[in-house]
Amino acid sequence: MATRTGVTVPPLLSRLGTVSALTAAAVGTSLLAPWTPSAEAASTGVKALHVAASKKGSPYKWGATGPHRFDCSGLTLYAFKRAGKKLPRTAAAQYNKVRRVPTTTRTRGDLVFFRSGRSARSVYHVGIYAGHGRIWHAPKTGTVVRLERIWSKRVSYGRVH
Template structure:
C-alpha cells in the first residue's frame, strides 16, 4: 500500500507555541519592532517648529508685559527696603562715630589724670590698663577698677561703657550691612527680570508685520482704555462726585498726569509706573501711601466693588500686581504698561482683585 502524501499546495499545520517557546518568540518580536522603530526614527527629519500666529505673539507679549509689571512691583518693594537698610546703616555709623568721640574724650581726661599721677609717682595699674591700645584686654581685666579711687572709678566705668556700646553698635551695623547687601542683590535680580521680559516683548513684536503691530496696539489700547470714548474717558474728569476734598485732589493730580509715559520704578513727576502714580496722586492730597501695589491695598479700608467711590484704589490680578485710581462710572486713571501712557480706562478690562478707600 502506497504511503499517504500531503498535496504539494498544502502546508503542514503549525502547532501553536506554548510555554517558554512562546515567551521567547514574543520577546524577539518586540525587540525587532523596537529596532525597526529606532531605525525609522533615526532616518526621519525633525519636524519644523510651527511659526506662531499673530494672535499667539500678541498673547505672549501680553504675558511678558504682565510678568514685567509683577517684577516691577517686587523691584519697588526691594528698593524701599534697601533704602531703609541704607538709612539704618548710616544712622549706626553716625552713632558709632559719636560714641567713639565720647570714648576719646574720656580717654583724654584719663590721660590727664594719669599724667598728674605719673608726676607724683602714683600711676594706678588700672589707669595704665585703660590707656592700653587693647580695650578687649581692658574689659577682660576690669577687676582692676576696684583699685582705682572714686574719680578714677567714674572715668574708667565711662570708658568701659563706651567700649561695650561701640562694640554693640558695630555688630548691629554689620547685621544691617548684610541686609543691605541682600536687598541690593534682590534689586539686581528684579531689575534683570524686568529688562529681560521687556526685551523679549520687543523682540516678539518685531516679528509681526507693521499692520499686525498696529493691530496689537489697537487691541492693547482698547483693553487698557486708550480707544475712542466719551470726553470723560479722555480728560479723566470724575464722573461722580468725590466723597471728600482729599479724594478730589488725588483725582486732580492723576488727571494732570494723563499722557505722561509709563516707566517702571518711576514715581513722577515726568513718568510713572502704576503704584508710583497712585502714591504720587495721594501724596498731592497730603496722604502718604506705601510704594507697592501689595502694600497699598492694605493702606486703607477695604470696600466692595459695588460701593466704589471716586478716589478709591482699585487693584487687579491675583498677585495684586496692578493698581489704578477710581474716578467713578466704572472708570479709573492708571499707568498701564511700557509704551502706553497714563490714561483713563474701564476697570472691567482686567481681573478685579479688590479696592481700598484711603481717606
C-alpha cells in the same frame, strides 16, 4: 444774617420763625457742613483723582514716581502725596494700607487693585477710580497715563484714610 433770640441764623432760616429756624439750623448744620472720616477720605481721593488726571499722557517707566514719568503705584503714590496722604511704594503694600470697600460703595478717588488671587501678594496693578467703571492709571511699558475702562472682574477697592 438775621439775629433772633441772640442766635445768628441765615436769612432763609429767619423766615421760618424762631423755633423752626433753631430746629432747622440744628438739623441742617450736619447736612450743610458734614464732617465725617468718609467725607474727608472722599475729598482726599477726589483731589488725588484730579492730580492723576492732570498727568494724562505722562510716559510709563517702571519704578518711576513722577513728576513726569510713572509706574502704576508710582502714580497713585504721587497723586495721594499731592492730596496730602502718604502711601507705601508698591501696589501690594498700598493694598495692605487702605480700608477695603465693597464694589457697591466705591466712590471716585478710591484705589482699584487688580489681582490674580485673594492675597495681597496677588495684587499686580493699581489705579484710581474715576467713576462709571473707569480708572486713571499708568498701564505698562510703552504706554502713557490714561483713563481706561476696568477690564477685569478680579479687582478690589480700597479707600485711603
